[in-house]
Amino acid sequence: MGDAPIITRGLNHFFGTGDARKQAIFDINLEIERGSLTILMGPSGSGKTTLLTLIGCLREVNDGEVRVLGHELNNAKEAMLVGLRRRLGFIFQAHNLHESLTATQNVLMGLEVHGSGNALKQRAAAHHVLDLLGLADRRDYLPGSLSGGQKQRVAVARALVSNPEIILADEPTAALDKESGHTVVQILKALGKARGTTTVMVTHDPRILKMADRIITLEDGRIVSDT
Amino acid sequence: MSHLLTLLFGRLPIGWLQLTHSRGRFFAAVAGVAFANLLVFMQLGIMGALNSSTMAPYAILNADIILSSQDGNTLTDGGHIPRARMFQALGVAGVTDATPLFIGNLPFTLEDGSSVSLLSFGIDVAKPSFTSPNIAASLDKLTLESTVLLDEGTRGMPATVISELMNGGRFSFETGGNTLTAIGTMDAGGGFLADGMMIMSDQTFLRVFPSRTSGAPNHILIRTADGVSKDAVVARLTGALPSGNLRIQTMTGSASNDLVYMATERPTGIIFGFGVFMGILVGLVIVYQVLSTDVADHLREYATFKAMGYGQPFFLGIVFEEAIILAVFGFIPGFFVSLLLYAGLVSFTGLPVAMDASRAILVFLGTLAACSLSGAIATRRLANADPADLF
Ligand SMILES: Nc1ncnc2c1ncn2[C@@H]1O[C@H](COP(=O)(O)OP(=O)(O)OP(=O)(O)O)[C@@H](O)[C@H]1O
Ligand SMILES: [Mg+2]
Numbered sequence: 004m005g006d007a008p009i010i011t012r013g014l015n016h017f018f019g020t021g022d023a024r025k026q027a028i029f030d031i032n033l034e035i036e037r038g039s040l041t042i043l044m045g046p047s048g049s050g051k052t053t054l055l056t057l058i059g060c061l062r063e064v065n066d067g068e069v070r071v072l073g074h075e076l077n078n079a080k081e082a083m084l085v086g087l088r089r090r091l092g093f094i095f096q097a098h099n100l101h102e103s104l105t106a107t108q109n110v111l112m113g114l115e116v117h118g119s120g121n122a123l124k125q126r127a128a129a130h131h132v133l134d135l136l137g138l139a140d141r142r143d144y145l146p147g148s149l150s151g152g153q154k155q156r157v158a159v160a161r162a163l164v165s166n167p168e169i170i171l172a173d174e175p176t177a178a179l180d181k182e183s184g185h186t187v188v189q190i191l192k193a194l195g196k197a198r199g200t201t202t203v204m205v206t207h208d209p210r211i212l213k214m215a216d217r218i219i220t221l222e223d224g225r226i227v228s229d230t
Numbered sequence: 231m232s233h234l235l236t237l238l239f240g241r242l243p244i245g246w247l248q249l250t251h252s253r254g255r256f257f258a259a260v261a262g263v264a265f266a267n268l269l270v271f272m273q274l275g276i277m278g279a280l281n282s283s284t285m286a287p288y289a290i291l292n293a294d295i296i297l298s299s300q301d302g303n304t305l306t307d308g309g310h311i312p313r314a315r316m317f318q319a320l321g322v323a324g325v326t327d328a329t330p331l332f333i334g335n336l337p338f339t340l341e342d343g344s345s346v347s348l349l350s351f352g353i354d355v356a357k358p359s360f361t362s363p364n365i366a367a368s369l370d371k372l373t374l375e376s377t378v379l380l381d382e383g384t385r386g387m388p389a390t391v392i393s394e395l396m397n398g399g400r401f402s403f404e405t406g407g408n409t410l411t412a413i414g415t416m417d418a419g420g421g422f423l424a425d426g427m428m429i430m431s432d433q434t435f436l437r438v439f440p441s442r443t444s445g446a447p448n449h450i451l452i453r454t455a456d457g458v459s460k461d462a463v464v465a466r467l468t469g470a471l472p473s474g475n476l477r478i479q480t481m482t483g484s485a486s487n488d489l490v491y492m493a494t495e496r497p498t499g500i501i502f503g504f505g506v507f508m509g510i511l512v513g514l515v516i517v518y519q520v521l522s523t524d525v526a527d528h529l530r531e532y533a534t535f536k537a538m539g540y541g542q543p544f545f546l547g548i549v550f551e552e553a554i555i556l557a558v559f560g561f562i563p564g565f566f567v568s569l570l571l572y573a574g575l576v577s578f579t580g581l582p583v584a585m586d587a588s589r590a591i592l593v594f595l596g597t598l599a600a601c602s603l604s605g606a607i608a609t610r611r612l613a614n615a616d617p618a619d620l621f
Contacts, residue, residue: 103244
């Protein structure tokens, strides 16, 4: 195998057991280059999310191989998976912010997972990312008083603040307006160039498709096109 | 507060922020813990008063070993033993002195017509070494027939009577057809046992309790030689004296047996013990309810944190942080309201209800332990936070 950050070989995934057992993805073979922006497309139920959660160490691999940042996930120990997740950034469809924490505190959660460190430096880093996403004047707001798009941007800031090596995003721009959706993808592309951050994103947004390095289309759990 | 906790934990105080985010629930939880604390403090306060009442008579006596009848329950609730045991005991090695002790209750009608009972001790006034030093000093005055020392805390006794007595005055009163004259006071501390206490000579005692005889005291007090083990003397006495209906104990052993008896055999002790148990149970249930609802309400956030790479210790930390916050914030008002209620109890009942540091610390530690236990049970729900469900 090469040294690509994400590699899958003969990856299958099954849900349920016994009669209810159903295969969601079939024989996925992928090698995703460092620093690239890859888009996953496909109709509903085609297995996009399933593939993303397998790569993201959120779901146990039951058949085939997945290597993320050089680590084999099949049969991996929980502690290893937890450690690996810290090197990834997730942007979910829902913002999933903690309602009791301010924008800055939510972003800090992305840093504190790496240890307590210098509190002042961490705050400065959190503020910097929030500013970058146009939230300079919303730093100390609770999610309850932010708009849907602002909340999603805070969630993006939380994913980016710790400089993850891989970013996994599932329809992140659905909740964003055109403008900020574009900004977010531009930031991700810039990170790919500057730091070699690898992004895999599920989206149907045609404007983003143009910015992608690679577009993979799934249908019924199989890769039907890869350009 | 949030900054302080951040410094303390070296991380964001998620538990604190989470708890205080829903104020209503936070105050309800704190009030619940405070109420549980209050319940426990009140029960312990009354149990403590019960204990100091049980111990009060021991404070006026001064002996090493006590002989009592087997069928007695406590020092002041017992049968008689033959005085002959005293002479037999004096023959045992290590015993230096012995004296009979008579105990009885005298009714006394106050000026306002209400009746109080006075716990009366009859002793040999020629042996002052068997009473506490402050009583021993005025013991020789009791050689006069029908004189007594009266408890200065006697319930219902006009304050003027007591203050006159303390200044060398006298106070005569009728009881059961006899006239007694108080010629001084003693401090025995009020309590559950009686409305007050009295000390008199054995001669006076036998006169006001005509049914009692000098040959059958309630107890025999014994002093042992210096440097001799009391337990060894108890063992020797057990060997030397006839065993029928006789209990031989050190004075401290007798006191602690009395405490156990009052706590476990008497309904009052059992009721208050049950009260403490109920208080703890109420606290446990309230804190468990609050913490487990809180975990259930935040499963999505916790799943997100799991996806970000936070491990189990982090989540346990949040729940225990919340448990400790509830314990501390509930204990403080619970403690202060209890102090107020203690003061109220003392002024209304005269019972020796007092807060002591060891009880406060014990209840605080108990609160921490109970809250942590509730937290530990509540963390079982954490397993439901599955990051795979987030996308
Ligand atoms: N937890 C689950 N248990 C059982 N079946 C599941 C589970 N999650 C997904 N599936 C099934 O696996 C298949 C792939 O689902 P997946 O969510 O990956 O699709 P998707 O491409 O992300 O769809 P969408 O565009 O609607 O999000 C579907 O048939 C779905 O019903
Ligand atoms: Mg999906």
